[in-house]
Structure formats: C-alpha cells, structure tokens
Amino acid sequence: MNAGGIMIDIPQVITIASTDASGGAGINADLKTFHNQGVYAATIVVGLTAQNTYGVQDQYPIPAKFILEEFKSIADDLDIKAAKTGALLDEVRVHAVAQGWQSHNLGKLIIDPVMVAKGGSHLLSDTAIDTLKTELIPLAFLITPNLPEAEILVGRSLKTDQDIIHAAMTIQNMGVKNVLIKGGHRADLKNEFADYILYADGSSEWLTMPGIKTKRTHGTGDTLSSFITANLAKGYDLKDIMPVAKKFTYEAIRQTINVGHGHGPLNHWVAITMGTEDNK
Template sequence: MGSVNRTPQVVTIAGSDSGGGAGMQADLKTFQARHVFGMNIVVALTAQNTYGVQASLPIPTYFIDAQFQSLDADFAIKAAKTGMLADSEHVEAVVRNLQQVDFGPLIVDPVMVAKGGATLLEPEAVATIKSKLLPLADVVTPNLPEAEIIVGRPIKTNADTIAAAQTIQQFGVKNVIIKGGHRSEDDQAADYILLEDGSSFWLSAPRIATANTHGTGDTFSACIAAELAKGQPLKSAIVTAKAFLQGAISQGIFVGHGHGPTNHWAKLSDKVRMSETR
C-alpha cells in the first residue's frame, strides 16, 4: 500500500465540450501531456463544436456534490482548477464543496464567453464568482474581456492592465494573471502577472495569426494546475504554461471549420520572454 496515491493527481471542475477542444476535455489532455493524472467534476454539458455552442445543460447540484464526495474519498488531489460554472447556483455549489475538501491549490479560469461568442456564464454569476469563489483561489487567469467584466471598466493600456490586476487581487485571490491575447494590435501576446507578495512581471510570446485558438484559456490554466501538482513553484508553473500554450498554438492542428483547437501534444515553445513590469 506504500505506493498508493504517489502519482500527482489533478482535477478539473468545469463543463464538457462535446467538440473536445475546450472545457474539461482540453484540461484532461493538458494534464496527460504534462504527466499528471487528471480527473473531472462535470458542472455542465454542452453541445459544442468549432462553430460555437449550440446547447448547454447544467448538471443538478446534488450530482456535483456526489462527484466531489467520490473523488475526495479515494484520491490525493494536489491541485484543482475551475472552468465553465454556468450560473450562480452552480458557482455556489462548487464553492460549498471546495470548502469541505482539500484539493490543493485552486486555479480559477473565469470562463464567461466562448470563442464563437456564446455566453457561458449567466451575468448574475459574475458577482458570485467575485464574492465567493475568488477568495478561495490561489490563481485567477482572466483574459482581457473577462477582466473587464470583473473590474467593470475598459482595459486598453498596460497601465490599465496593472490597475485591473490590483483590483482583482482585492477580491481575495492571491495571484492574478491577466492574459493579453485579445489585444490584437500588438505583435506580442503579453500576459501580466501580479503575485501575492506584490511583485509582478510580464510574459510575452509572438502573436500567431490563426483561428485555431479554441480552448486556450482552459489549456493555460490546466497547465498551471498540473505543474503545481508536481511541486513546481508558482512562477515556474506560469512560465511553463505560457511555453506550453505557445507551442500548442504555433504547432497547429487542423480540426473543424471554425475556431479550431490547439495541439496538446506539441512541444514547449522557446519563444516566451519574461520582462519587468512596464
């Protein structure tokens, strides 16, 4: 019995993407690629492809409870991440369960809008995430549109990004990563990282002209969770996640007719650069 639960284990608490490019499917592929054992707690089902989301079906909260209880009874989960949480009722169910288990560091990917434009989070749930989920989070990873929704103001410049991260940190989350991929006028995709100790830095990589970016947010946050589960320091985990995502985009695959998925078996990119706050 001495070898029981020695393999690093990670859980994604998210929605299912029937098209396989985002949601818990992207998370599980990332976990596998980063050599951790992945498991999932399903919060919602979607009928989804690279064109967008055609239908969604939230899971009854009692069944979310059952999934948490089942995993907690058997596994030694070392990190967890959240993705699509649907609405306030389901956010509250996830929060309630997270308060009853120890699944290690929590990475919150505040999924709000799909690549095709479909809303994946009911508006009233934003307030629930801010007041109840973020205080439990070790890391939150909004993209620019999500960060704008959270702080309630536009983010146009680097100074705006820095101020937004500081605002988000005030909700109780320890570490904030605002992803800059949506700032299309820049030739570099630059992410701003504000750490718990007040230090900060930028991570940048060349912007790639491609429509195959479905599931990038899920993949990035899942990689951070995987690295933390293996015992990597947070800063190293973030850098690895950026390199993993850059590789997954730049070494593309071609699936579907719309916003295609990234390549989860790609090699880490060597194009990621770190710089001081600017």
C-alpha cells in the same frame, strides 16, 4: 497490495468544469494537457455542452446535489494536489462548486473564469458573476481571466498596460492570491501576445510571445490553466511555471492541427515540460 508489480506515486489533479462535445476545450482540453504533463486527472463534471469549433449550440447543467456528491467521492478517495475550474454555466453551479470546495478542500485552486465566448457573448449572467466574485474567487490560489473577462470583473475598459496592472490589483483585492490577465485580445498589440501576472508577494511580470495569425485557438485558456495546475501539483513554484506555461500554449497554437472548420483546437501533443531543454 501490488505483488510483483511496481507502485508509482503520481501527482493527482482535478478539473471542475463542463465537457466539450468536439473535444477541443473544457474538460476535454484539461485532460489532454494533464496527460501531456504526466499527472493523474480526475473530473467533477458541472455541465455538458453540445458545441464544436463554430460555437456552443446547447448546454445541460448537472444538478447541484450531484456536483456535491462528485466532490465527496473524490475527497473520500483521492489525494488531489491542485484543481482548476472551467465553464460553470450559471449561478447555481458556481455556488455548488464554492460549497463543495469549502467542504472538501482539494489543494491549490486555479479559476479559469469562462465568462465570455470568442464571439463576445456572455456565458455567465450578472448574478453568476457576482457569486463567482463573492464566493469562489476568495478561495483561489490563481485566477486567469482573459482581457474581456478581466473587464467584467473590474467593471471598466482595459486598454493600456497601466489599466491591466491596476485591474490585476483590483482583482487581487477580491481575495485571490495570484492574478494572471491574458492579453491576447488587445487591439494595440498586433505582433505579440502579452500576459500580465501579479503574484501574491506583490511582484509582477509581463510574459510575451510573438503573435500568430490564426483562428485555431479553441481551448487556449483551458490549456494554459491546466498546464499551470498540473505543474503546481508536481511541486513547482508558480514563478517558475509561468514562462514555460506560456511557451507550451504558444507552441500548441503554432504547431496547429487540422481539426474542425471554425476556431480549431490546439495541439496537445506538444513536447514541452518543466525541467527540460525543450521549454527554452
């Protein structure tokens, strides 16, 4: 009952990830992007991290039983249209998320496979990566690995366009419908960011933006994948979303904010939304 008020229907999304104490990545970046894009955001907290723009100092995994209780609480009440994952920490947490998803499907699932830190260290063990590949990836609508993560998933080095194209096919064969490989780590592309996406229907495209010389890129993957998640929930087609998602992330990096002394966070106030002139 809402006597005298106005009831507004709003798309509902969820982030299934870990927190970032410094606010620039993880669940924190997801919530900022979701708010920017005008969707209602829920959370399933998988872990807590003590981190800042210099790196991750410590992490605290949430018990698997509690993660499953979070899934049930959300599914019993909210109408989630799309979900994204972030840092899942370890094999136990990956398995719990896959189990929770199978019990309570929450719309389209976007996996941001947080596997490699900016410094190059692995954030998931080999067993956790195997669990991700066999249990969670086959459930997903979209996966968004960066280049080092894609290399881990396919087990080979990716240096050229053809390497990346073949890797996307290999990952798609794991059961995920759409594959986005983010190419920001490519050594041979100094003046542009080039991402490759392979769609479920077999079509594909390269998405490019000019390169930016900056280390202020903390939370880039979370921001991109949460923009996509929000707009899938709003009913937009993935092929229409992708160029705008790329533009939003680019501008969030280009219009930098002065926070932190290491890999600083993105600007989540950027005014770019689907269906406006600002995204051109």
